[in-house]
Amino acid sequence: xxxxxxxxxxxxxxxxxxxxxxxxxxxxxxxxxxxxxxxxxxxxxxxxxxxxxxxxxxxxxxxxxxxxxxxxxxxxxxx
Numbered sequence: 003x004x005x006x007x008x009x010x011x012x013x014x015x016x017x018x019x020x021x022x023x024x025x026x027x028x029x030x031x032x033x034x035x036x037x038x039x040x041x042x043x044x045x046x047x048x049x050x051x052x053x054x055x056x057x058x059x060x061x062x063x064x065x066x067x068x069x070x071x072x073x074x075x076x077x078x079x080x081x
Contacts, residue, residue, distance in 0.1 A: 006031035009046050010057035013037075016069045017057045023072050027081060031059075 006024070008031050010017030024031050036042045036056065046058045050068060059075075060066045067074060075081075 004062060006062065007034065007060040008032070008057050009034045009036050009042055009060075011035060011037050014056050019072070020057045020059060020070065020075065023075050027079075029079065 006029065008017070008020060008024075010020070010033070012035055021031075021033065023029075034042050036046065036054070043054055046056065047054050049058055049066060055068045057070075058066055058068050059070065061078065065078075067078060070078070
């Protein structure tokens with residue numbers, strides 16, 4: 003994996019916040035709307051112990067954050 007991948011929905015406030023954080027800091031990421039691509043719902047459920055929590059953000063090193071704050075994203079990205 004070469005880039006950050008974010009799985010979320012258009013109606014999720016935390017998703018909007020995370021996208022704004024990446025955009026504001028000029029960090030590229032790919033976005034998947036799990037409402038439009040439901041095949042990814044099972045993937046996020048598997049990562050989140052059976053819960054569909056968004057945003058689930060996967061980083062190039064394989065780690066992931068779920069519903070992160072701006073501070074958690076900044077720390078993860080070394081900003």
